[in-house]
Amino acid sequence: MAEGADAGVGRAAACLCVLCGLPAAGKSSLARTVVSTAARYGWRAAVVPYDDLIPEQAFQTRVLQAGVKLQEMHTEWKVHRQAVLQCVEQVLKKSGVLAEPANTCQINGAAWAQCIQALLQPEALNCSQPEHAPLLFLLDDNFYYPSMRYEVYQLARKYSLGFCQVYLHCDLESCISRNQGRSQTIPTEVILEMVKRLESPNPQKNLWETNSISINTTDSLSKCDIQKVMELILFSLSNPLTPIEDNTEQKDADRLKCATSVVHQADQACRRLISEAMKTARENHMSPDQMRSLAAH
Numbered sequence: 001m002a003e004g005a006d007a008g009v010g011r012a013a014a015c016l017c018v019l020c021g022l023p024a025a026g027k028s029s030l031a032r033t034v035v036s037t038a039a040r041y042g043w044r045a046a047v048v049p050y051d052d053l054i055p056e057q058a059f060q061t062r063v064l065q066a067g068v069k070l071q072e073m074h075t076e077w078k079v080h081r082q083a084v085l086q087c088v089e090q091v092l093k094k095s096g097v098l099a100e101p102a103n104t105c106q107i108n109g110a111a112w113a114q115c116i117q118a119l120l121q122p123e124a125l126n127c128s129q130p131e132h133a134p135l136l137f138l139l140d141d142n143f144y145y146p147s148m149r150y151e152v153y154q155l156a157r158k159y160s161l162g163f164c165q166v167y168l169h170c171d172l173e174s175c176i177s178r179n180q181g182r183s184q185t186i187p188t189e190v191i192l193e194m195v196k197r198l199e200s201p202n203p204q205k206n207l208w209e210t211n212s213i214s215i216n217t218t219d220s221l222s223k224c225d226i227q228k229v230m231e232l233i234l235f236s237l238s239n240p241l242t243p244i245e246d247n248t249e250q251k252d253a254d255r256l257k258c259a260t261s262v263v264h265q266a267d268q269a270c271r272r273l274i275s276e277a278m279k280t281a282r283e284n285h286m287s288p289d290q291m292r293s294l295a296a297h
Ligand SMILES: *[C@@H]1O[C@H](CO)[C@@H](O)[C@H](O)[C@H]1NC(C)=O
Pocket: 039, 040, 041, 042, 126, 127, 128, 129
């Protein structure tokens, strides 16, 4: 099993919460609200803003816009996404690593330092039991393909963490107009391109996406939305994932052996019953013909 299970997370529960949706759907503002709510609960919470962490994000936007070499871009960008998750993993493994800079050049170190700064704030700790204060990471990216979200799920599973997803459903028109009001706008074509690719969480199709909710962010966020998100996080904190069993094959073999043994035992029991029936018949002086027919039966 993963070394982090006891060395890192210890008894403090942690949760990885994926925020996905179109650009300008309101992910960052939801993340900020959730972080401050979590701090009031005495949790340690941090937003992981992919846009700031991955310098290549801008590059990705350009390629998406041009609509070329999608596969190539996908591969390259995956490396960066994995670097982000490696940094998260470092924190999960060892709380001491918090103060150290990210040891990967694949992400923006300054942005990462800022991201984990929130975890160092003394007021973010629950003073009565700092070591039990849950750790919450809000992963803020578009996450438009399930495979992108699955990488986060795998990390959560490796360390027996809580895992959940919030899909921010926002009317396309609203996203576009909100985006246009920003200082750093994303080209509308990119948003349109993403709409085509977006596959929102689908628990019916992907069992691992069970802990997902969708909130409508076409208008502003309501208290009820925040409540729903906090409840989802609480639920996943108290229902952490189980690390995958590596011995699937052994288990299959054991199951087969067991099934075979059941058949074997049933066969033995049958034979015993038959032999007893025959013995009883002999004792009752049954005719050879009757005996033969009974045996055949
Ligand atoms: C610390 O955590 C406990 C249990 O989760 C909670 O009841 C309490 O309100 C928290 N304390 C602070 C200061 O938030």
